[in-house]
Amino acid sequence: MDKLLHIEKMSHSFGGLQAVQNFSLEIGAGEIVGLIGPNGAGKTTVFNLITGVYKPVSGRVMLRGRDIAGEQPHTIASLGIGRTFQNLLLWRHMNVLDHVKIAHYSQVTYGLAGAFFGTPRRNRQEREIEQTSMELLKRFRVDHFALLPVGSLPYGAQRRVEIARAMATRPRLLLLDEPTAGMTPDELKEMIGIIKGIHADYGVAILLIEHRMKFVMELCSRIVTLVFGEIIAEGAPMEIRNNPKVIEAYLGREDIT
Amino acid sequence: MVYFFQNFLNALQWGSFYALIALGYSMVYGILMLFNFAHGDVFMTGAYIGLGTALFFTMIFSSGAVSVVPGWIILVLTILSSMALASILGMIIERIGYRPLRNAPRASAAITGLMIGIILETGNLAILGAQRFSFPSIIDTVTWEAGGIFFTNKKILIVAVALFLMAALHVFIKKTKWGMAMRAMSYDPLAVPLMGVSVNIVAPMTFAIGSGLAAAAGVLYSMAYPVLDPMMGVNLGWKAFVAAILGGRGSIMGAALAGFILGFIEIFVAMIFPSTLRDLIAYSIILAILTFRPYGFFGQAHSAQLRL
Numbered sequence: 001m002d003k004l005l006h007i008e009k010m011s012h013s014f015g016g017l018q019a020v021q022n023f024s025l026e027i028g029a030g031e032i033v034g035l036i037g038p039n040g041a042g043k044t045t046v047f048n049l050i051t052g053v054y055k056p057v058s059g060r061v062m063l064r065g066r067d068i069a070g071e072q073p074h075t076i077a078s079l080g081i082g083r084t085f086q087n088l089l090l091w092r093h094m095n096v097l098d099h100v101k102i103a104h105y106s107q108v109t110y111g112l113a114g115a116f117f118g119t120p121r122r123n124r125q126e127r128e129i130e131q132t133s134m135e136l137l138k139r140f141r142v143d144h145f146a147l148l149p150v151g152s153l154p155y156g157a158q159r160r161v162e163i164a165r166a167m168a169t170r171p172r173l174l175l176l177d178e179p180t181a182g183m184t185p186d187e188l189k190e191m192i193g194i195i196k197g198i199h200a201d202y203g204v205a206i207l208l209i210e211h212r213m214k215f216v217m218e219l220c221s222r223i224v225t226l227v228f229g230e231i232i233a234e235g236a237p238m239e240i241r242n243n244p245k246v247i248e249a250y251l252g253r254e255d256i257t
Numbered sequence: 258m259v260y261f262f263q264n265f266l267n268a269l270q271w272g273s274f275y276a277l278i279a280l281g282y283s284m285v286y287g288i289l290m291l292f293n294f295a296h297g298d299v300f301m302t303g304a305y306i307g308l309g310t311a312l313f314f315t316m317i318f319s320s321g322a323v324s325v326v327p328g329w330i331i332l333v334l335t336i337l338s339s340m341a342l343a344s345i346l347g348m349i350i351e352r353i354g355y356r357p358l359r360n361a362p363r364a365s366a367a368i369t370g371l372m373i374g375i376i377l378e379t380g381n382l383a384i385l386g387a388q389r390f391s392f393p394s395i396i397d398t399v400t401w402e403a404g405g406i407f408f409t410n411k412k413i414l415i416v417a418v419a420l421f422l423m424a425a426l427h428v429f430i431k432k433t434k435w436g437m438a439m440r441a442m443s444y445d446p447l448a449v450p451l452m453g454v455s456v457n458i459v460a461p462m463t464f465a466i467g468s469g470l471a472a473a474a475g476v477l478y479s480m481a482y483p484v485l486d487p488m489m490g491v492n493l494g495w496k497a498f499v500a501a502i503l504g505g506r507g508s509i510m511g512a513a514l515a516g517f518i519l520g521f522i523e524i525f526v527a528m529i530f531p532s533t534l535r536d537l538i539a540y541s542i543i544l545a546i547l548t549f550r551p552y553g554f555f556g557q558a559h560s561a562q563l564r565l
Binding site: 051052072073074075077078082083089090091092093094098101102103105106108112115116165166169 | 429433447452
């Protein structure tokens with residue numbers, strides 16, 4: 001019960017393809033866990049199962065003691081799981097500030113009358129939302145882009161906007177799908193700093209899919225390796241790095257026959 | 258010149274109907290990337306609902322043959338209740354017609370609209386029979402004359418109510434959290450649930466608003482042309498659809514503006530040419546406009562997002 005997320009024997013298949021098999025994982029509050037594995041191992045499917053895009057065929061997904069398997073994505077989001085996407089899911093022509101403001105949707109309490117007549121309550125809430133949104137943008141170093149359409153930003157900045165939007169929903173668990181894909185080494189370094197920063201300040205737990213070992217090694221306290229939908233190894237970064245099964249999955253077996 | 262201004266006023270009224278209906282087409286397209294081809298028939302149903310509510314309110318507020326409340330109160334109640342009831346109809350159409358087909362091929366969802374339209378038309382025939390109904394004159398027509406131009410209170414009221422509703426829609430989309438969610442959904446529906454917003458709230462809301470506006474158009478239209486007919490939504494609906502395309506898919510401003518432009522083109526063509534040639538010439542002009550502006554006035558090549 002003290003675990004934030006507790007996944008028990010979660011399985012899923014697409015037609016005949018067993019995409020995820022008996023996946024079990026525990027994440028404590030404020031922990032950073034890495035999910036690695038070769039292409040097609042089912043990492044993104046695990047994210048989609050946790051966030052309700054797919055309903056697991058079997059198994060349980062417990063979030064703070066409540067089974068969320070099969071719940072609607074918007075329900076799961078409002079229960080405290082935020083995520084980003086490998087290919088960025090941004091509203092390209094909407095400006096950066098509006099992205100983060102929309103993420104405050106569930107915190108808005110003024111109604112129609114408030115919006116139409118500009119009641120003090122609306123003005124106060126809008127001001128607060130704008131202020132917290134700008135603070136968040138500053139933290140992700142995209143505040144100077146606030147009024148530009150997201151599509152016009154450099155790639156690395158777009159990734160940061162996506163994480164900022166996810167953080168604006170105040171999640172307890174943040175799922176990051178390859179947050180450094182396509183980034184330059186400098187942007188990578190910046191991203192490590194940002195993630196460490198939000199982790200320290202908000203105490204949010206993070207589960208991240210990543211291919212760059214440097215990134216995973218530096219951030220994660222624990223790493224899970226997924227191959228063909230099954231966990232083949234789990235442990236501290238150094239253990240995983242030297243695990244022969246993991247090396248085999250990534251580099252192939254040395255068959256001399 | 259007097260003749261011109263007289264027709265200018267007529268064109269404003271005629272364009273109000275197109276604009277109000279076109280908004281519904283454009284909003285639904287912006288959000289779900291499909292045209293709700295039942296929309297013209299929602300306009301028709303809205304007019305009939307207006308007939309029913311107008312008769313109802315006239316009845317409960319009269320003692321003997323005299324009405325105990327002024328006509329404009331009955332009119333306001335009629336418009337509001339018709340909009341509310343048509344909004345529910347819009348949500349039902351979304352729920353049973355479109356939601357089950359959300360992941361189906363676009364063509365299937367498109368013909369859903371046509372079928373719902375036919376059901377509304379023939380359902381109306383089945384329930385009310387083939388005779389035509391005339392819409393009660395809720396308020397007395399007052400005519401003013403200024404410099405040879407005749408204004409009626411109804412004409413001014415129709416244009417004013419239409420403009421008011423468009424302004425209200427603008428504020429709704431721009432300022433409310435639901436409006437913002439609608440815009441977000443039109444950019445990318447997949448990211449909307451991550452914000453804790455259900456697509457199954459935003460989509461019915463869009464249908465409800467579009468249908469409410471169409472019903473308002475239906476009541477206003479019936480005030481100007483008080484003969485109701487189950488097929489009245491077909492012609493007007495298709496033309497309003499033209500206005501939605503002409504304005505640019507997803508554009509609120511575009512749909513409203515193009516609705517009025519369509520009204521102007523039709524009225525002024527009829528001013529110069531014989532009225533039998535009206536649509537032939539008017540829609541040839543629109544075809545020519547689209548040749549030069551294939552995405553409409555405010556449309557964009559690669560997107561049809563809901564925008565103001």
